Amino acid sequence: xxxxxxxxxxxxxxxxxxxxxxxxxxxxxxxxxxxxxxxxxxxxxxxxxxxxxxxxxxxxxxxxxxxxxxxxxxxxxxxxxxxxxxxxxxxxxxxxxxxxxxxxxxxxxxxxxxxxxxxxxxxxxxxxxxxxxxxxxxxxxxxxxxxxxxxxxxxxxxxxxxxxxxxxxxxxxxxxxxxxxxxxxxxxxxxxxxxxxxxxxxxxxxxxxxxxxxxxxxxxxxxxxxxxxxxxxxxxxxxxxxxxxxxxxxxxxxxxxxxxxxxxxxxxxxxxxxxxxxxxxxxxxxxxxxxxxxxxxxxxxxxxxxxxxxxxxxxxxxxxxxxxxxxxxxxxxxxxxxxxxxxxxxxxxxxxxxxxxxxxxxxxxxxxxxxxxxxxxxxxxxxxxxxxxxxxxxxxxxxxxxxxxxxxxxxxxxxxxxxxxxxxxxxxxxxxxxxxxxxxxxxxxxxxxxxxxxxxxxxxxxxxxxxxxxxxxxxxxxxxxxxxxxxxxxxxxxxxxxxxxxxxxxxxxxxxxxxxxxxxxxxxxxxxxxxxxxxxxxxxxxxxxxxxxxxxxxxxxxxxxxxxxxxxxxxxxxxxxxxxxxxxxxxxxxxxxxxxxxxxxxxxxxxxxxxxxxxxxxxxxxxxxxxxxxxxxxxxxxxxxxxxxxxxxxxxxxxxxxxxxxxxxxxxxxxxxxxxxxxxxxxxxxxxxxxxxxxxxxxx
Ligand code: NAD
Numbered sequence: 226x227x228x229x230x231x232x233x234x235x236x237x238x239x240x241x242x243x244x245x246x247x248x249x250x251x252x253x254x255x256x257x258x259x260x261x262x263x264x265x266x267x268x269x270x271x272x273x274x275x276x277x278x279x280x281x282x283x284x285x286x287x288x289x290x291x292x293x294x295x296x297x298x299x300x301x302x303x304x305x306x307x308x309x310x311x312x313x314x315x316x317x318x319x320x321x322x323x324x325x326x327x328x329x330x331x332x333x334x335x336x337x338x339x340x341x342x343x344x345x346x347x348x349x350x351x352x353x354x355x356x357x358x359x360x361x362x363x364x365x366x367x368x369x370x371x372x373x374x375x376x377x378x379x380x381x382x383x384x385x386x387x388x389x390x391x392x393x394x395x396x397x398x399x400x401x402x403x404x405x406x407x408x409x410x411x412x413x414x415x416x417x418x419x420x421x422x423x424x425x426x427x428x429x430x431x432x433x434x435x436x437x438x439x440x441x442x443x444x445x446x447x448x449x450x451x452x453x454x455x456x457x458x459x460x461x462x463x464x465x466x467x468x469x470x471x472x473x474x475x476x477x478x479x480x481x482x483x484x485x486x487x488x489x490x491x492x493x494x495x496x497x498x499x500x501x502x503x504x505x506x507x508x509x510x511x512x513x514x515x516x517x518x519x520x521x522x523x524x525x526x527x528x529x530x531x532x533x534x535x536x537x538x539x540x541x542x543x544x545x546x547x548x549x550x551x552x553x554x555x556x557x558x559x560x561x562x563x564x565x566x567x568x569x570x571x572x573x574x575x576x577x578x579x580x581x582x583x584x585x586x587x588x589x590x591x592x593x594x595x596x597x598x599x600x601x602x603x604x605x606x607x608x609x610x611x612x613x614x615x616x617x618x619x620x621x622x623x624x625x626x627x628x629x630x631x632x633x634x635x636x637x638x639x640x641x642x643x644x645x646x647x648x649x650x651x652x653x654x655x656x657x658x659x660x661x662x663x664x665x666x667x668x669x670x671x672x673x674x675x676x677x678x679x680x681x682x683x684x685x686x687x688x689x690x691x692x693x694x695x696x697x698x699x700x701x702x703x704x705x706x707x708x709x710x711x712x713x714x715x716x717x718x719x720x721x722x723x724x725x726x727x728x729x730x731x732x733x734x735x736x737x738x739x740x741x742x743x744x745x746x747x748x749x750x751x752x753x754x755x756x757x758x759x760x761x762x763x764x765x766x767x768x769x770x771x772x773x774x775x776x777x778x779x780x781x782x783x784x785x786x787x788x789x790x791x792x793x794x795x796x797x798x799x800x801x802x803x804x805x806x807x808x809x810x811x812x813x814x815x816x817x818x819x820x821x822x823x824x825x826x827x828x829x830x831x832x833x834x835x836x837x838x839x840x841x842x843x844x845x846x847x848x849x850x851x852x853x854x855x856x857x858x859x860x861x862x863x864x865x866x867x868x869x870x871x872x873x874x875x876x877x878x879x880x881x882x883x884x885x886x887x888x889x890x891x892x893x894x895x896x897x898x899x900x901x902x903x904x905x906x907x908x909x910x911x912x913x914x915x916x917x918x919x920x921x922x923x924x925x
Contacts, residue, residue, distance in 0.1 A: 226252050226253075226255060226256040226259065227241065227242050227243035227247075227250065227252040227253040227256055228240060228241055228242055228252075228253060228256025228257060228259075228260060229242055229256075229278070230256075230259075230260045230263060232264075232267065232269065232270055233411060234411065234415075235269060235270060235271040235272070235415060235418070236270070236271065236272050236273070236274055236411045236414045236415060237260065237263065237264035237267065237270045237272075237273045237274070238273075238274045238276060238407065238411070239256070239257055239260035239261075239264075239273065239274070239275045239276070240276050240277070240278045241253055241256075241257070241275070241276070241277045241278060241282070241283055242256075242278040242279075243287065244278075244279055245279070245284075246281050246283070246284030246285075246323065247277045247278065247279065247281060247282065247283045247284065247328070248283070248284055248285065248286060248287030248288060248289065248290075249283055249285065249286055249287060249302065249326075249327040249328055249331060250286070250287025250289070250290045250295060250296075251287075251290065251295040251296075251298045253287070254300050254301065254302065254304075254305050255300060257275060257305050257331075258300040258304065258305050258308055260273070260275075261273065261305075261308045261309065261312060261316070262308075264312075264314060265312060265313065265314065270314060271314060271414075271415065271418040271419075272314050272315045272316070272317065272414035272415060272417065272418040273312065273314055273315070273316040273317065273414070274316075274317045274318075274319050274407070274410045274411060274414050275316065275317070275318050275319065275331070275332075275335065276318075276319040276320075276321075276406065276407055276410065277320070277321065277322065280321075280322045280323075281321065281322030281323035281324075282318070282319075282320040282321055282322060282323060282324045282328055282332070282344070283323070283324060283325070283327070283328025283329075283331065283332075284323050284325050284326070284328060285325045285326025285327045285328050285329075285349070285350075286326055286327045288500075291496065302327050302330060302331065302358075302359035303359060303360070303476075303480075305331065305334070306330070306331065306333075306334030306359065306360060309331075309334045309335055309336075310334060310425050310427060314418070315336040315337065315414065315417055315418060315420070315423050316335045316336050316337075317335060317336065317337045317338070317339060317399075317410055317413060317414045317417070318331070318332035318335040318337070318338045318339070319339055319340075319402075319406050319407060319409075319410030320332060320338060320339065320340040320341065320344050320386070320406075321340070321341040321344060321406050322341075322344060322345070323344065323345045323383075324340075324344055324345070324346050324347075325345070325346075325347045325348070325349055325383070326347070326348060326349055326350055326357065326361075327359050329346060329347070329348055329361060329365075330348075330357060330359035330360055330361045330364070331359070333360065333361065333364040333365065333368065333397075333426050334360065334364070334426070336417075336423045336424055336425060337399040337400075337413070337414075337417060337424070338397060338398055338399055339398070339399055339400045339401070339402050339406075339409065339410050339413050340386040340390070340398050340400075340401055340402070341386070341401070341402060341403075341406050342385075342386060342387045342401055342403060343385055343386065343387065344385065344386035345383035345384075345385065345386075346377075346383055346384050346385070346386055346389055346397075347377065347381060347382060347383035347384070348361045348362075348365065348377055348378050348381065349381035349382075349383070350381065350456070350460075351378065351379060351380070351381040351456045351457055351460050352381040352456075352495065352499070353492065353495050353496045353499050354454075354455070354456045354486065354489070354491045354492030354493070354494065354495030354496060355456060355483060355486055355487060355492055356378070356456060356459050356460045356463050356479065356482055356483055356486060357378065357460075357463075357479070357483075358479060358480055358483030358484075358487075360476050360479065361378070361479075362374075362378055362460065362463035362464050362466070362467060362475075362479050363463075363466070363467045363472055363475040363476050363479055364426040364427070364472075365377065365378065365397075366432040366464055366467045366468070367396070367426050367427075367429040367430070367431070367432055367467070367472075368395060368396040368397040368426055368429065369389070369392060369395055369396075369397055370392065370394070370395075370432075371432040371433070371434050371439070371464065371467075371468060372434075372439065373392065374432075374464060375439070375440075375443055375460075375461065375464050378460045378463070378464060379443065379447055379457045379460045379461060386398060386401065387401065396424075396426070396429065399413070400413055427472045431467065431468060431469075431470075431471070431472070432467055432468050433468065434468055440461055440464070440465045443461045444458060444461055447461065452738070453738050453869060453871045454491065454495075454870070454871060455486060455489065455491050456486060456491065456492070456495070459482050459486055462482065463475075463478070463479050463482055466478050466479065490871075490872075490881050491871050493873065493877070493881065494870060494871055494872050494873030494874075494877055494881070495870060495873070497856065497859065497873040497874070497877050497922070498859070498860070498863055498870060498873055498874070500856070501856035501857070501859055501860045501863075501873075501874070502694055502860060502864075504854065504856050504857075505694060505695065505696045505697075505856070505857050505860045506685050506688075506689065506695060508681055508682075508685070508697055508853070509853050510678070511678045511681050511682050511685075515678050515679055515681075515682040516679050516682070517679060517682045517683040517686050518601065518628060518630065518679060518680070518683045519601055520544070520601045520602045520630070520683060520686075520687050521544070521545075521601055522544070522545050522547070522599065522600045522601050523539050523544055523545070523546050523547075523600055523601065523602050523603070523604065524546070524547045524548075524549060524597035524600035524602070524603040524604070525539075525546055525547070525548050525549070525603070525604050525606060526549045526550075526597075526603065526604070526605040526606060526607055526617055526621075527549075527550065527605065527606040527607040527608075528548050528550045528555055528556055528558070528559025528560065528590075529555075529559065529606065529607075530660060530661075531606040531634050531658060531660065531662055532548065532559060532604075532606035532607075532634075533559045533562050533563050533566075533662075534658065534660065534661050534662025534663040534664075535604055535606055535634065535658055535662045535663075536548055536559075536563060536588065537563055537566065537567075537584075537662070537663035538658075538662060538663055538691040538692075538693070539587075539691060540563075540584040540585070540587050540588055541584065541663070541691070541692075542690045542691045542692070543587070544587070544690070544691075545587040545588075545589070546587060546588055546589075547589050547590070547591055547596060547597050547600060548560070548588065548589070548590045548591070549590070549591050549592070549593075549594065549596070549597055550590070550592065551592070552592070553592065556590045556592070560588070560590060563585075563588070564585070566663065567581045567584065567585070568581070594620050594621070594623075594624045595624060597624070597625070598624045598625055598626055599626055600625070600626075600629060601628075601629055601630065602629065602630040602631075602632060602683075602684075602687065603621055603625060603629060603630070603631055603632065604632045604633075604634060604656055605617050605618070605621070605631075605632065605633045605634060605635075606634040606658075609635060609636065609637060609638065611638055611642070611643075614633060614635065614638060614643055614646075615643070615646045618631065618633075618643055618646040618647050618653070619646055619647070621647070622646070622647035622648055622649060627649075628652070629652065630652055630654065630680055630683060630684065631647065631649070631652050631653045631654075632653070632654050632655065632656040632684070633653070633654075633655050633656070634655075634656055634657060634658055635655060635657070635671075636657055636704075636707065637702065637703065637707075637758075639700060640653065640654070640655040640671045640673040640700050641673045641674050641675065641700050643655075643673075644673045644675045644676070645675075650673070650675035650676075651675050651676065651677040651680065652677065652680060653673060653675065653676065654670065654671065654672065654673065654676045654680050654681070654684055655669070655670065655671025655672075655673065655698075655700075655704075656668060656669075656670060656671070656684065657669035657670075657671055657698075657704060657706075658693075659706075659865045665864070665865060666692070666693060666694045666864040666865070667693065667694055667696065667706070667860075667861060667864040667865030668688050668693035668694065668695045668696070669695075669696055669697075669698045669704050669705060669706060669861065669865075670684055670685065670688065670695050670696065670697045670698065671697075671698050671699075671700060671704055672697055672698070672699060672700070673700055674700070681697070685697075694860055694864045696852075696857045696860050696861050696864075697852075697853065697857065698851055698852060698861075699849070699850060699851040699852075700851075701846075701849070701851050704851070705843075705846055705851060705852050705857070705858055705861045706861045706862070706865050706866060708842060708846065708851075709839040709842045709843055709846070709858070709861075709862075709875070710839070710866065711755075711758070711842075712838040712839055712841070712842045712904075713743060713835050713836075713838055713839050714743055714747070714755060714775075715771055715772075715838065715904075716834050716835050716838040717730050717742075717743035717744065717835060718771060718772035718774050718775050719772050719834075719901070720826060720831055720834060720835075721772070721774055721812050722772040722773075722774055722812065722815055722816065722819070722821065723821065723823065723824060723826060723897075723899070724821075724823035724824040724825060724826050725826045725831060726804070726809070727744045727792050727793070727804065727805075727808060727809075727812075728793075728802070728804050729826075729828070729831070730742055730743065730744060730831055730835075731743065731744050731745050731802075732828075733828035733831040733832055734831070734832065734835060736828065736832075737832045737836075737869060737872075738868075738869025738870075738871050738872065739867055739868065739869060740867030741867065743835070744791075744792035744793070745792070745793070745802055747785060747791060747792055748785040748786050748791035748792050748793060748795075748802065749785065749786055750785070751784055751785045751787060752775070752778065752779050752783065752784050752785050752791050752792070753779060753784045753785075755775060756775065756776060756779040756784075759771055759775065759776060768903070770901055770904075772815065773815050773818075774811065774812050774815050777811040777812075777814070777815060778791070778792065778808055778811055781807065781811070783805075783807075783808065786800060790805070790807075792805070792808055793805055793808070794807075819899075821899065824898075833890055834894060836875055836878055836879075837879070837887060837890060837891060837894075838904070839862075839875045840875050840876065840878070840879045840887065840911075841891065841904075841905070841907065841908050841911065842908075843855070843858045843875055843876050843921075844907075844908035844909075844910040844911040844921070845908045845910070846858065847910055847921070848908060848909060848910040854922075855876040855877075855880075855921035855922050855923075856874070856876070856877075856922060858874065858875065858876050859873060859874020859875065859876050859877050860874065861874075862874045862875055876921040876922065877921075877922060879920075879921060880920040880921050880922050884911060884914050884915045884919075884920060884921075885915050887907075887911065887915075888907045888911060888912065888915050891905045891906075891907050892905070892907075
């Protein structure tokens with residue numbers, strides 16, 4: 226049993242003991258249940274205290290039990306709460322560290338809650354596609370103002386106990402206890418031992434709302450802020466129910482919503498993302514106990530777009546940075562951009578002035594390699610050119626102290642070759658940040674065939690410190706993200722060649738949930754980048770065929786927003802895409818030249834072709850071991866490419882669709898007039914998984 230039971234001076238103390246966060250799994254629930262029975266039967270016990278062992282009270286359900294029968298084994302959370310509410314002796318939750326999800330629901334079932342200062346209080350279920358299912362949506366709005374409860378449940382964000390204790394009229398926290406929590410809680414329990422009737426949250430009046438439009442406004446806000454997600458909407462429904470129904474009906478309805486949402490695709494997708502993020506930090510052959518190198522001082526080479534953003538990531542994490550450039554003007558420009566970025570945050574009230582100054586004080590600049598020699602890690606972000614990178618790495622090899630990690634932010638070059646420029650290839654690694662580097666969460670960690678395991682372990686740890694989701698990729702053209710994205714873009718060209726329009730493709734992708742369709746992304750990032758890659762491909766891989774539409778618009782100088790025209794026209798100073806007659810004429814000409822009669826293409830076909838193009842490449846990436854698991858690919862897409870969370874990433878999308886259906890669709894695409902047979906041949910791994918009745922993510 227994951228609890229202990231002790232009686233101290235008339236108070237029974239039940240201690241939750243299920244590290245690391247006292248997840249309220251079956252054996253913890255059973256322990257509390259048994260403890261309550263024992264306390265009830267013991268005449269010397271006047272009151273009960275439930276407290277968490279270790280650093281927290283309870284982080285919520287035990288996520289290790291998700292999807293297993295233990296999650297549903299009795300006593301469930303409802304039964305434990307019912308036992309508390311039926312107890313003839315008061316039960317006090319003594320809370321420190323963290324009280325979340327099922328842990329908070331348990332506490333809300335207790336007669337009193339006492340808390341240490343600084344406790345993180347949250348119902349975060351919304352973020353894994355669920356609603357609280359243990360009475361949280363019914364009890365929280367009875368102890369806090371309904372607006373506040375609504376905010377907590379729909380955002381899943383935590384609120385500190387000190388702040389909650391100050392909310393007028395709140396009944397969540399009976400007392401804040403400084404110092405020894407257990408001693409304070411026991412003393413409190415004895416103080417209230419004789420109070421009758423014992424206060425129960427269920428007996429408090431149903432919450433009332435002053436603003437009748439509160440819930441509809443919340444629905445509209447959430448539809449915008451968390452587009453396409455069902456769980457925030459259902460959270461709002463559940464809180465509204467609390468204002469209308471009696472508590473037992475409310476709890477029943479909450480449970481019905483919980484059960485329905487739990488089996489839906491979004492809950493699967495969001496839980497996949499939640500677990501995928503944690504799994505991404507694990508590298509199969511680099512165990513958790515691999516020693517790491519100390520990284521206390523970082524150097525960045527190049528103060529351009531990426532170098533500046535990367536520098537900010539470290540300054541934000543309190544790690545000093547030395548920024549090296551070739552010329553003072555470049556330093557001044559780069560530092561100016563960093564300052565402007567921070568000043569914008571200060572102006573918006575997102576960053577305190579003193580924090581801004583503190584961050585800038587961690588930044589020093591230099592024109593000399595000698596000044597960076599003592600850095601523990603250096604990240605190169607100079608021009609994307611092998612000769613320039615080779616010069617930089619030769620210099621780094623000569624000056625950097627032994628054991629320093631030498632990283633490159635290259636997006637296309639071969640990290641093995643960069644490593645081989647040095648005499649210490651084991652210390653070289655790719656750190657592929659995404660633009661804007663200080664904002665985007667994704668970091669592709671490119672592991673060369675030379676990279677030492679402790680370097681991998683160190684950079685994964687550093688990534689966490691700078692709040693990135695690090696995903697390991699092997700060395701290949703485009704790594705995981707851009708290699709798959711190229712297939713998506715190829716397919717978007719193909720679709721317009723066959724008969725779709727540019728706005729139709731974008732709208733279909735956006736309706737599916739992409740932040741922006743492929744053509745709008747092209748206009749934002751610059752169509753010249755792909756143009757250059759295609760020129761290289763024509764030489765290196767002549768069998769990779771592209772529709773000529775992409776080159777045709779680039780030959781007209783339509784490089785995107787930066788020149789005021791791309792796949793769309795733009796009015797001066799505006800970013801709204803306007804369908805372009807010139808682009809359509811280009812597409813018509815390509816069709817005429819190739820003798821293509823345009824056909825009507827459904828939005829469904831557009832989405833499936835765009836996504837399955839990525840899936841097939843993803844399968845290849847898995848087969849080659851470039852990614853070690855399908856969820857890593859999904860994390861790249863969720864955190865770096867705006868793939869809709871509602872589908873959990875391209876590989877999970879394929880799993881949810883069913884791989885036999887994926888293959889059937891691909892075969893259908895092969896049968897279309899003029900189809901690229903090689904492109905739509907299912908990757909060997911995909912075919913094999915279908916034959917074996919498996920999925921990318923292992924579970925059928
Ligand atoms: P950029 O042109 O904005 O900046 C490059 C900077 O490096 C310039 O300030 C230049 O003065 C400096 N530089 C050039 N050679 C140098 C040298 N020998 N020593 C010191 N400084 C030198 O380029 P960027 O967009 O920041 O790209 C930098 C790297 O990041 C490239 O490898 C690029 O492929 C990669 N990258 C770019 C993006 C992006 O979206 N821009 C995304 C991911 C990765």
